[in-house]
Amino acid sequence: MSRCPKVTVDIKKLRTNAKTINNLCVLNDITFAGVVKGCNGIPKCAEILAEEGAEYIASSRLSQLKKIRKCGIYTPMMLIRIPMISEAEETVKWTDISLNSEMEVIRAINAEAEKQNKIHSVILMVDLGDLREGFWEDEKLLNAVKEIEFDLANVYLAGVGTNLGCYGAISATEEKMQQLVSKAKIVEEVIGRKLDYVSGGGTTSIPRIIEKDMPKEVNMLRIGEAVLLGRDLKDIFPKEYGKIHNDVFKLHLEVIEIKDKPTYPVGEIICDGFGLHNTYEDRGIRKRALLAAGKIDYGFPEMLIPTDKGVSVVGASSDHTIVDIEDSEAEIAIGDILTFELSYANLVYATSSEDVEIEIIV
Numbered sequence: 187m188s189r190c191p192k193v194t195v196d197i198k199k200l201r202t203n204a205k206t207i208n209n210l211c212v213l214n215d216i217t218f219a220g221v222v223k224g225c226n227g228i229p230k231c232a233e234i235l236a237e238e239g240a241e242y243i244a245s246s247r248l249s250q251l252k253k254i255r256k257c258g259i260y261t262p263m264m265l266i267r268i269p270m271i272s273e274a275e276e277t278v279k280w281t282d283i284s285l286n287s288e289m290e291v292i293r294a295i296n297a298e299a300e301k302q303n304k305i306h307s308v309i310l311m312v313d314l315g316d317l318r319e320g321f322w323e324d325e326k327l328l329n330a331v332k333e334i335e336f337d338l339a340n341v342y343l344a345g346v347g348t349n350l351g352c353y354g355a356i357s358a359t360e361e362k363m364q365q366l367v368s369k370a371k372i373v374e375e376v377i378g379r380k381l382d383y384v385s386g387g388g389t390t391s392i393p394r395i396i397e398k399d400m401p402k403e404v405n406m407l408r409i410g411e412a413v414l415l416g417r418d419l420k421d422i423f424p425k426e427y428g429k430i431h432n433d434v435f436k437l438h439l440e441v442i443e444i445k446d447k448p449t450y451p452v453g454e455i456i457c458d459g460f461g462l463h464n465t466y467e468d469r470g471i472r473k474r475a476l477l478a479a480g481k482i483d484y485g486f487p488e489m490l491i492p493t494d495k496g497v498s499v500v501g502a503s504s505d506h507t508i509v510d511i512e513d514s515e516a517e518i519a520i521g522d523i524l525t526f527e528l529s530y531a532n533l534v535y536a537t538s539s540e541d542v543e544i545e546i547i548v
């Protein structure tokens with residue numbers, strides 16, 4: 187048993203999720219790009235996604251893709267954050283395709299690809315209102331398209347794509363997907379050929395498939411959450427495609443103190459260590475446990491889901507978590523380990539924290 191805090195990864199469950207999502211994509215003629223940024227690009231997870239049919243391994247961070255490739259995984263790598271111009275060389279070296287929105291960067295990639303004797307593929311991003319990355323005006327998009335297609339010998343225009351549901355929290359409606367398709371059509375007109383990919387977003391675009399109103403031209407999705415965690419679509423995902431487990435990843439924390447204490451702080455209340463004003467409910471004296479990990483390790487305490495239904499998270503500081511164990515199902519003692527299921531945000535932090543061990547369970 188490795189030390190705590192740790193995250194366990196249930197490989198069987200991850201494989202089931204990957205099979206299900208791949209099945210969904212295959213049956214709808216969609217290329218599945220498996221996004222691993224949610225678990226800090228754990229190479230074993232990337233391997234499972236690739237084995238179950240992901241045609242690309244994708245991450246927003248080049249460092250993760252590099253780590254995965256160095257582990258001997260040769261599935262094509264996709265960089266899904268616009269490359270920094272300063273990482274043009276490494277982008278060409280470690281990835282096969284990247285999402286882009288700036289000609290300056292694409293020209294730098296072209297120069298690097300020439301040096302490395304490679305052809306690097308790009309998907310041009312269009313912003314449909316979520317207001318993160320992507321071209322806003324058609325004219326600028328088409329200028330970029332022409333330059334890539336006709337002037338840059340070492341960059342291949344593989345497609346157009348969009349991202350929704352991030353900054354602007356914009357829903358991937360049928361209308362947004364149709365807008366993306368019409369962008370693809372004007373691009374295809376300019377270059378006189380079909381694009382390989384119309385890349386319609388991530389997990390938040392899956393409802394279009396489920397509700398059967400995804401335009402047939404959208405032929406790639408870049409999916410992370412649905413395969414790693416599957417909480418976003420929990421209530422709507424159809425069983426016919428297979429099962430999705432929500433507990434591939436679990437967080438395990440060790441108990442360092444157990445005491446009966448008041449639930450309402452004693453003294454004059456100011457703000458906590460992070461400058462936040464918290465509210466406290468007075469529930470009298472209750473038994474609680476202190477766990478050896480905190481916000482640094484998982485981000486948001488209120489999003490942790492204790493597997494013991496009688497345990498509740500009361501609060502946390504940087505390095506400590508306080509849980510109410512008055513009504514716990516199990517008898518809890520010093521040195522015991524409490525287990526939590528995670529939200530996406532918890533998963534991102536926990537798998538990135540230096541102090542949290544990763545244990546692969548095969």
Ligand SMILES: *Cc1c(COP(=O)(O)O)cnc(C)c1O
Pocket residue numbers: 221223224246266267285349387388389390408409410411412
């Ligand atoms: C994170 C990300 C995805 C994957 O999103 P999920 O919600 O995890 O499926 C897809 N595309 C881009 C550009 C992203 O940044």
